[in-house]
Amino acid sequence: MLVMGGVFATLAIGLWQLTGMIFYLYNFTIIGVSLVLGMGLWPLLPQQHKPWARRLSQLLVGGYMFFGLGMGLIYLLFGVISPENMQIEGFWFWLLGGISAASVMHYLIAKIVGPFIFNRGWCGWSCWTVALLDFLPWKKSAGRVSRRWEHLRYLHFVLGLGLVLILNCFYDYGLPQTLGMVGDLPELTFPVSRYATLWEISELWWFLGGNLAYFGVGILLAWRLRDNRAFCKYFCPVAVFLKLGSRASLVKIGADSEACTDCKVCEKHCPMDIRLTEYIQQGRRVTCSECILCLTCTSVCPQQALQVTFGGDLGTKDLVWRRSDYFPRDRATRPQKKTGPRDRGGRSLL
Numbered sequence: 059m060l061v062m063g064g065v066f067a068t069l070a071i072g073l074w075q076l077t078g079m080i081f082y083l084y085n086f087t088i089i090g091v092s093l094v095l096g097m098g099l100w101p102l103l104p105q106q107h108k109p110w111a112r113r114l115s116q117l118l119v120g121g122y123m124f125f126g127l128g129m130g131l132i133y134l135l136f137g138v139i140s141p142e143n144m145q146i147e148g149f150w151f152w153l154l155g156g157i158s159a160a161s162v163m164h165y166l167i168a169k170i171v172g173p174f175i176f177n178r179g180w181c182g183w184s185c186w187t188v189a190l191l192d193f194l195p196w197k198k199s200a201g202r203v204s205r206r207w208e209h210l211r212y213l214h215f216v217l218g219l220g221l222v223l224i225l226n227c228f229y230d231y232g233l234p235q236t237l238g239m240v241g242d243l244p245e246l247t248f249p250v251s252r253y254a255t256l257w258e259i260s261e262l263w264w265f266l267g268g269n270l271a272y273f274g275v276g277i278l279l280a281w282r283l284r285d286n287r288a289f290c291k292y293f294c295p296v297a298v299f300l301k302l303g304s305r306a307s308l309v310k311i312g313a314d315s316e317a318c319t320d321c322k323v324c325e326k327h328c329p330m331d332i333r334l335t336e337y338i339q340q341g342r343r344v345t346c347s348e349c350i351l352c353l354t355c356t357s358v359c360p361q362q363a364l365q366v367t368f369g370g371d372l373g374t375k376d377l378v379w380r381r382s383d384y385f386p387r388d389r390a391t392r393p394q395k396k397t398g399p400r401d402r403g404g405r406s407l408l
């Protein structure tokens with residue numbers, strides 16, 4: 059928590075002094091304070107209320123990113139409105155435009171380089187999409203559906219990038235157009251005062267449209283599969299970036315294998331269906347690139363055998379539970395009463 063606070067304080071003051079833009083001071087202070095509040099609350103709350111610490115952080119960081127940056131409210135402090143598309147398409151537009159603005163910085167820090175250090179902490183503590191989805195009632199997963207479903211996120215990733223490239227290359231629709239800008243990109247300076255009105259900034263509509271689609275698909279998948287995190291497991295294109303660094307992350311869940319009694323309580327509560335006990339038995343940290351560092355497993359372990367650890371290792375194959383592991387696909391051998399999604403204890407989730 060202290061390290062996190064220090065990193066954000068350094069970013070806030072360092073970038074402000076370096077660039078002269080007070081936006082950085084506001085931006086990184088708000089994010090840093092939100093994370094420190096959530097992480098500070100975590101050890102203070104009793105076990106059953108610990109998820110609220112994480113949700114607080116999600117709501118504060120995610121809410122700031124959504125309303126402050128995406129909807130442009132933070133820029134009101136500077137007397138102008140300049141919403142920035144924080145969705146992955148916005149990142150591509152800014153990257154292709156050759157300008158390192160909030161979305162590029164956000165993707166680099168939280169989603170591309172950051173996971174090599176702090177794993178998928180973004181997914182556990184900050185993402186605005188799951189800040190909403192985590193409130194749905196299907197908190198315990200019955201395991202993942204077939205591996206083919208997971209390919210959907212790669213398809214989504216390629217389609218998003220492809221759309222931006224086609225618009226850029228063939229329709230002359232790039233960053234200036236998404237910003238509703240008059241003039242050339244090299245003239246872009248902050249605060250952005252050359253954009254007329256909110257309604258002329260298609261960046262805002264890209265952001266709202268993208269989020270509406272994410273929330274819609276996320277809720278539909280969660281309802282259909284009885285799993286709040288179904289969107290993260292099968293459809294989120296950002297996970298393609300996050301998974302790269304998380305395999306090599308310095309921060310991972312580690313276990314004291316001597317203390318572990320193989321009760322599997324941690325696995326039953328893991329929202330990402332990770333086979334924790336297999337990692338423990340192999341004497342490894344949880345190198346699975348699906349771990350979102352939500353700390354649920356550490357809080358439910360009756361032996362306190364799990365904790366956040368620092369170290370150097372590399373994950374290879376992800377070990378996760380699938381529904382087929384509990385219920386054989388062959389209908390002839392499937393026990394009749396075990397139809398429908400169930401938790402790992404065999405209880406129906408319907």
Ligand code: SF4
Pocket residue numbers: 180181182185186187188289290291294295296297
């Ligand atoms: S996988 Fe995507 S939707 Fe899920 S928490 Fe991570 S960034 Fe958010």
Ligand code: SF4
Pocket residue numbers: 313317318319320321322323324325334335338358359360361362363364
């Ligand atoms: S909950 Fe704790 S004791 Fe039980 S299997 Fe997990 S790590 Fe081991």
Ligand code: SF4
Pocket residue numbers: 311327328329330331332334344348349350351352353354355356
């Ligand atoms: S392994 Fe633990 S920290 Fe990782 S996703 Fe599962 S419950 Fe969360």
